[in-house]
Amino acid sequence: MILRRYQHAADAPLPSTGSGDARRAGITLIELVLVLALLSVLASLAAPVVENSFITMRLRRGGDRVLAAWAKARSRAIETGEIQQFTYELDGREYRITEWVDPLLGEGATTTATAATAGLPAAGSASAMSPAGAGQSAAPAGTAAPEAETDSLPEQIHFHAGQAVVSRAGDGERQRAALSAEGGKWSMPVLFFPDGSTSDASLTLATDSNQYQRITLRGLTGVGRASLVLGRTELQRLEQAERSTPR
DSSP states (O other): HHHHHHHHHHSSSSOOOSHHHHHHHHHHHHHHHHHHHHHHHHHHHHHHHHHHHHHHHHHHHHHHHHHHHHHHHHOOOOOOOOOOEEEEEETEEEEEEEEOOOGGGGGGOOOOHHHHHHHOOOOTTTTHHOOTTTOOSSSSSTOOOOEEEEOOOOOTTEEEEEEEEBBBBBTEEEEEEEETTOOOOBOOOOOOOTOOOBBBBEEEEETSOOOEEEEEEEEETTEEEEOOBOOOOOHHHHHHHHHHHHH
């Protein structure tokens, strides 16, 4: 009996002093602080990546809007039988579609038929290529300028540059010309003709974080296409390749 009592006493757990529990609680608190600090660092590193992802999505959406506007202008030209033009705000977000009116039609210097044959108004004639409202009237005297349908790119996206392939008036040689108008707010027009053909043109959308997308329009088919999102170096290589490609 006495041996059993001693055995039960030996098997009984020792009273807890509480120091071990306190030590374990302290270690858990330190671990929690470390985890929170690590999450904070990861969040600060991931924030720019997430933001760039959203900006990239806006850039692609902007390219889709331009392609949709080009398709609308081409369809309208085919349906109405009138040449349509697409212009955009230089280094801005807005763009618009409107009927193209030859500014020299009243003087008999050029006609819309001539423009349709050349693919653009006569190269080297700034007045012939200037869109309505781009610092000077594009409509003949006594003719009201056609109403424009205006839209804009998503926020943080803007038009970076643009160019078109035009036929030189003298010998008909095709050459590239910038779509930027000197001293104007709006670009030179990209034209869409009733037969379904268009200007041969390309323009670049950009973000403030040096991301770009190239939008091209094939004049013979009137089909537009958007590139992948490009960096500055990739864009320069693409532009160099386009300049070296014979038209």
